[in-house]
Amino acid sequence: MINIDIEKTLKTYKGQQVLKIxxxxxxxxxxxxxGPSGAGKTTFLKIIAGFIKPEKGLITVDGISWLDTNSNxxxxxxxxxxxxxxxxxxxxxxMTVHEHLEYATNNTEWIKRLLAIGKLANLVxxxxxxxxxxxxxxxxxxxxxxxKPKLLLMDEPFSALDPEMKTELINExxxxxxxxxxxxxxxxxxxxxxxxxxxxxxxISL
Amino acid sequence: MLLLAIxxxxxxxxxxxxxxxxxxxxxxxxxxxxxPPSVLGFYLLxxxxxxxxIGQWLQHTFNIQFVFSFKGLVLASVIYSMPFMIGPIKSALxxxxxxxxxxxxxxxxTKWQTxxxxxxxxxxxxxxxxxxxxxxxTLGEFGVVLMIGGxxxxxxxxxxxxxxDSVEQMDYASANAYSLxxxxxxxxxxxxxxxxxxxxxxxxLE
Numbered sequence: 001m002i003n004i005d006i007e008k009t010l011k012t013y014k015g016q017q018v019l020k021i022x023x024x025x026x027x028x029x030x031x032x033x034x035g036p037s038g039a040g041k042t043t044f045l046k047i048i049a050g051f052i053k054p055e056k057g058l059i060t061v062d063g064i065s066w067l068d069t070n071s072n073x074x075x076x077x078x079x080x081x082x083x084x085x086x087x088x089x090x091x092x093x094x095m096t097v098h099e100h101l102e103y104a105t106n107n108t109e110w111i112k113r114l115l116a117i118g119k120l121a122n123l124v125x126x127x128x129x130x131x132x133x134x135x136x137x138x139x140x141x142x143x144x145x146x147x148k149p150k151l152l153l154m155d156e157p158f159s160a161l162d163p164e165m166k167t168e169l170i171n172e173x174x175x176x177x178x179x180x181x182x183x184x185x186x187x188x189x190x191x192x193x194x195x196x197x198x199x200x201x202x203x204i205s206l
Numbered sequence: 207m208l209l210l211a212i213x214x215x216x217x218x219x220x221x222x223x224x225x226x227x228x229x230x231x232x233x234x235x236x237x238x239x240x241x242p243p244s245v246l247g248f249y250l251l252x253x254x255x256x257x258x259x260i261g262q263w264l265q266h267t268f269n270i271q272f273v274f275s276f277k278g279l280v281l282a283s284v285i286y287s288m289p290f291m292i293g294p295i296k297s298a299l300x301x302x303x304x305x306x307x308x309x310x311x312x313x314x315x316t317k318w319q320t321x322x323x324x325x326x327x328x329x330x331x332x333x334x335x336x337x338x339x340x341x342x343x344t345l346g347e348f349g350v351v352l353m354i355g356g357x358x359x360x361x362x363x364x365x366x367x368x369x370x371d372s373v374e375q376m377d378y379a380s381a382n383a384y385s386l387x388x389x390x391x392x393x394x395x396x397x398x399x400x401x402x403x404x405x406x407x408x409x410x411l412e
Binding site for chain 2 (some may be wrong): 031046049050076077078079080081082083084086088090091092093094143144146147179194
């Protein structure tokens with residue numbers, strides 16, 4: 001069970017806006033987050049990961065407090081270990097595909113399986129600059145999964161994939177999420193693409 | 207020429223110092239860049255003279271004398287060349303997307319692990335530029351060295367001062383020799399950095 005109750009002031013071109021979200025998400029649920037650009041979808045994910053601190057808020061994950069502004073407690077991102085798929089991928093330019101996954105985990109069996117899922121097994125010695133957009137995006141997803149996260153935060157994770165690859169990957173991920181019992185938040189501009197994957201919805205409006 | 211012999215360890219020492227760049231107040235670091243060398247040299251001379259404060263304390267407790275000694279030269283050069291090392295490295299680090307470190311943190315990596323495995327490998331060209339330019343700059347240092355080191359042959363005489371000395375004594379032949387060597391070394395250093403970086407970096411206009 002994940003309990004979130006946060007308030008964060010966003011600075012937009014229209015002035016200040018308050019992002020206010022209070023909700024509970026069952027463990028193992030997959031939530032699709034949608035809403036207009038600039039509404040704070042990415043900010044919401046970064047608050048959960050611990051990259052951004054909200055002015056007011058409370059985040060509890062499986063009974064453990066990640067954030068409580070009342071008692072001034074804050075669990076750093078390193079301890080939260082929430083998998084994060086960045087919109088800009090945030091791949092490490094100095095590392096090959098294999099090194100990315102090795103940096104995250106030393107479980108070689110798991111790395112092998114991830115590479116198969118992401119169809120990157122024959123590209124392990126490539127650095128990000130020699131990968132296509134879709135391949136980079138798959139690597140970003142695999143890297144986040146490498147730590148077998150209890151909580152996975154994905155920011156537009158399928159935007160660069162062709163429809164066929166997307167359907168295939170989503171099917172694979174679905175099985176993986178239920179196997180790991182991962183709670184997932186997915187930000188998407190295209191809610192239709194998550195048809196059959198997400199079981200919850202969160203609409204963030206301006 | 208004496209500084210050339212110790213230039214390498216100094217550059218190495220400086221490059222090690224980069225991990226502290228955040229805690230050292232940037233303004234203090236940058237001061238030597240804009241202050242006349244003679245001003246800096248004068249203050250260093252006062253600070254480390256064996257009659258006052260720090261210099262006296264060092265003299266009494268460790269029997270170390272910085273003024274008019276080789277050690278003093280090293281110290282002065284380090285202080286004087288610091289901005290040339292810190293500047294490029296700092297701006298290179300700032301140009302890396304913040305999501306790179308965030309991605310690393312989300313994998314459970316500490317700040318130090320992130321710095322070592324993600325940040326430093328991705329600023330290699332700037333690192334090399336900084337090291338070589340600092341080295342070349344230390345080689346050409348004149349004012350501070352003259353103030354704090356004096357011009358004692360075999361102890362604190364450096365190439366740049368040797369040139370000045372020779373010209374003063376109308377000894378143009380040895381002045382020319384010193385100058386030519388300095389010119390050649392610096393030229394080769396700077397050229398090698400440019401060539402190396404040309405292969406490392408892609409021009410944004412290509």
